[in-house]
Amino acid sequence: MSSQPMTAIAVSGLVKSFGRTRALDGLDLAVNTGEVHGFLGPNGSGKTTTIRILLGLLRADAGEARLLGGDPWREPTELHKRLAYVPGDVTLWPNLTGGEVIDMLGRMRGGLNRPRRNELLERFDLDPRKKGRAYSKGNKQKVGLVAALASDVELLILDEPTSGLDPLMEEVFQQCIQEERRRGRTVLLSSHILAEVEALCDRVTIIRLGRAVETGTLTQMRHLTRTSIAADLAGEPNGLSTLSGVHDLHVEGTRVRFEVDTDRLDAVLRQLTSVGVRSLVSQPPTLEELFLRHYQDDLGPSQAQAAVSS
Amino acid sequence: MTGLTGTGSLVRLALRRDRVMLSVWILIFVVMAAGSASATVGLYDTAESRAQAAASINNTPSLVALYGLIYDESSAGALSMIKLGAFGGALVAVLAILLVIRHTRAEEEAGRLELVGSAVVGRHAPLAAALVVTVAANVLLGLLTALGLIGSGLSASGSFAFGLAWASIGVAFAAVAAVAAQITSGARAAIGMAMAFLGAVYVLRAIGDTAGDRGAGWLRWLSPIGWGQQVRPYQGNRWWVLLLPATFFVVLGATAHVLLARRDHGAGLLPDRPGPATAGRSLGGALGLAWRLQRGLLVGWLVAFVLLGLVFGNIATNVGSFMESPGARELIQKLGGVQGLTDAFMSTELGMMGVILSVYGIQVVLRLRSEESELRAEPVLATGVGRTSWAWSHTVIALLGTTAIIVAAGLAAGLSYAAQTGHSNDFGRVFVAAAVRLPAVWVLTGIAVAAFGFAPRAAAAGWVALVAFLLLGEFGPLFELPQSVMNVSPYAHVPRLPGAAFTATPLLWLAALAAALTAAGLVGFRRRDVAIT
Structure with a gap:
């Protein structure tokens, strides 16, 4: 691997329109070298368009996209030899076998690690002798994955790569990505499967309507969300409602239920202990809540921005 | 039969998808037939010249093999249509094959039929719809061709016989394609199989025609292309011969439906043979x-x-x-x-x-x-x-x-x-x-x-x-x-x-x-x- 820049992917202010539809509306995305970066967003939010621009398949209307230090539109073939791509919907040639496709795509990339290819076929339990039309959806996806993972490349771009895989294969996929990370490879992983994102990704970027609405580590993001608290206090809960960051407060005698912005948790707990706590149940924010907040349509980008900055 | 539920909507879907392509195809056939007819009628304006031309075709074995025989040497229509009867009929067959495969096996291979099949659509509906559309297109093609030929100055009954002979070839090959679509799992392979059948029956007809009545003449009766010619448009119009392709269609169409019921979705009756596990040296760029x-x-x-x-x-x-x-x-x-x-x-x-x-x-x-x-x-x-x-x-x-x-x-x-x-x-x-x-x-x-x-x-x-x-x-x-x-x-x-x-x-x-x-x-x-x- 030659001299590597610190950022494998640097995208700023990317704009792409198809006719009247604005698919990307000033997207920013930064993926550091060596990290597994989750790329999340509802259907139609612009994930695949971004990936197609990064692959030089589409030309951006405005903004800048840099990939492995190069321009994906101007010098695609040199960059493509250093990356591997798995589309969300792998389509195969009906009369080519899976093994032929894996070898061919590997050679087109400039080489294939043959022992690793055979090992991956075994691990994914894939028969390479079947014709393209005979594979099920999940098996087509495996052909794409083996072709990508068996190449010695610096960057993997995976667009919902596990759609159609069963849970057992999902597990194999996660192991493989962990290994890639240990080898120092960079992965851009577009995914809807939150468990997968939580298990694999160092950082995530959430996009909506063609814009990045949030970027950071999962821990950082959790701090931006609310924790639910249910407590039984020694006395009357006074002053709780005046504290900033407390929402949906319900008081029934000495019992309280409320939600609190996670970065205000400390102050609120002090207030509770000053009264005296008999029992307390705290629920950390789930990833689902985190994503649903960004996926829901009623929350516009400006409100999402406010949520980030509050 | 509940297996046919939804056939009507699939027919409408197919017509919606193919309205332009089908219209252009049909138009090309009509123009080709009418153009050929008016050119020949103009060129051979006496019964004598027609008889001479017909006789020289009948006496040239390679032409008989390519186009067939002229049975009434004085008929203007027979001479006009000699090239298009069998050769044009084969092109009509190609259209029918492509149309049926396009709406059956090709859709299945692309996975779109799965989407349709999971809606309220019976198992047999896609095949039935493809056959309905193809038969209707061929009948329309035949009738319009007949009108075009009448417009070019040929006799009405002969023109209808010719149009229906063309249509009958298309209908017969629609059924052939329907069976081929059940046998293989790939659309291209199914087209290849139906085309090979077309080539084989064209050759059967050629052998039968060149052999004349000296023994192997009956071979032409084994060929849907031969049936189309044996209707003998403008030369007696033997309408009863049309019963042969009609029966052929019913038998093969039913066979296709029986085969369809016996196979899995996406699979063919012929198992896919496993191929090479690794790519050959040439497959690298x-x-x-x-x-x-x-x-x-x-x-x-x-x-x-x-x-x-x-x-x-x-x-x-x-x-x-x-x-x-x-x-x-x-x-x-x-x-x-x-x-x-x-x-x-x-x-x-x-x-x-x-x-x-x-x-x-x-x-x-x-x-x-x-x-x-x-x-x-x-x-x-x-x-x-x-x-x-x-x-x-x-x-x-x-x-x-x-x-x-x-x-x-x-x-x-x-x-x-x-x-x-x-x-x-x-x-x-x-x-x-x-x-x-x-x-x-x-x-x-x-x-x-x-x-x-x-x-x-x-x-x-x-x-x-x-x-x-x-x-x-x-x-x-x-x-x-x-x-x-x-x-x-x-x-x-x-x-x-x-x-x-x-x-x-x-x-x-x-x-x-x-x-x-x-x-x-x-x-x-x-x-x-x-x-x-």
Whole structure:
């Protein structure tokens, strides 16, 4: 691997329109070298368009996209030899076998690690002798994955790569990505499967309507969300409602239920202990809540921005 | 039968998808039949001249093998339609095969039928809908053809017999395709299987017709193409023969439905044989992939054109005997004697081969577009394969493939012609006459590349251009269009060899135009988005 820049992917202010539809509306995305970066967003939010621009398949209307230090539109073939791509919907040639496709795509990339290819076929339990039309959806996806993972490349771009895989294969996929990370490879992983994102990704970027609405580590993001608290206090809960960051407060005698912005948790707990706590149940924010907040349509980008900055 | 639920909506869906394609196809057949009829009726205006022409066809075994027999030598309709009866019928069969496979196996292979099948649609509905649409299209084709023929001055009953004979061939092959779609799991393989059947029954009919009543004549009764001819339009109109294709359709159609009930969705009755686990050495770049995807098509075209070349070379020397009336003799003298007539015939047939060969060139180039829109180009273009070398890989196969095909056909025609005449220099004359067709074919290929490069959604422009040039060549003289309009067609600039003087200038211009169009298309593709829709 030659001299590597610190950022494998640097995208700023990317704009792409198809006719009247604005698919990307000033997207920013930064993926550091060596990290597994989750790329999340509802259907139609612009994930695949971004990936197609990064692959030089589409030309951006405005903004800048840099990939492995190069321009994906101007010098695609040199960059493509250093990356591997798995589309969300792998389509195969009906009369080519899976093994032929894996070898061919590997050679087109400039080489294939043959022992690793055979090992991956075994691990994914894939028969390479079947014709393209005979594979099920999940098996087509495996052909794409083996072709990508068996190449010695610096960057993997995976667009919902596990759609159609069963849970057992999902597990194999996660192991493989962990290994890639240990080898120092960079992965851009577009995914809807939150468990997968939580298990694999160092950082995530959430996009909506063609814009990045949030970027950071999962821990950082959790701090931006609310924790639910249910407590039984020694006395009357006074002053709780005046504290900033407390929402949906319900008081029934000495019992309280409320939600609190996670970065205000400390102050609120002090207030509770000053009264005296008999029992307390705290629920950390789930990833689902985190994503649903960004996926829901009623929350516009400006409100999402406010949520980030509050 | 609940298995047929939803057939009606699938029929409407198919008609919605195919309304343009079907209308154009049907129109081409009607125009072809009516044009051929009015040309022949004008050329042979006396019963005597017709009888002579018919007799000379009947006495030339290779023509009988190619087209069939004329049973009533005085009939204007029989003489007019001799070329189109069997040959046109085979084209009708091709349309029927493509239409049925398109709505059954091709949809299943693409996975779209699964989507439809999970809605409220019975298991048998897609096949039933494909057959309904194809039968209806063929009946419409037959009726419109009949009207066109009546308009050209042929008798009404004979014209309807001819139209229905065509339709019956289409209907019979719709059922053949329906069965083929159950047997294989790939659409291309199913088309290949049905086409092979078509080729086989065409040969059966050819053997039966040439054998006459001397033993093997019954073979023509084993062939749906033969049935169409045995209706004998304009020669007694034996309507009862139409019962044969109708019965054939019912039996094969039912068989297809039985087979459908016995197989899994997406699978064929023939198991997919496992292939190689690793790729061969040639499959490692854009060209290797393109060759793998295109080689079967090239072999098919090569075989067909070698056969055509052999037949044309063989029958050319008999052309002089077609016309023995004093008027025709005068025409022959004007053309420069029997040699001139033979040359004119060869030139016409080779010109037709050039036009047909353009179909291959366009077909190969349009594979670029289907690879792109069916998402198979994307993973390849995301590797070290550049845009230009990917687009060039299929384009170069189109250019070299058309070259190989015309060279092979020229060799075949030249050899069989020289064998007939016994003059070895005739081989070279015919071979060169075939080779000069190539630059015009490349222009059509170039148009297809340019359309793909600049307007992917209008990539079918190659077909439009081909049909336009074909109509210009066929009907331009009829409507007395000015030469400047006729010159729009690249085919108009090809020297009419053998016979005419050889001039290289128009060929060089055509080749340069083809190169410019191709280069422009490649540049255009480098600059545009890879488009899925």
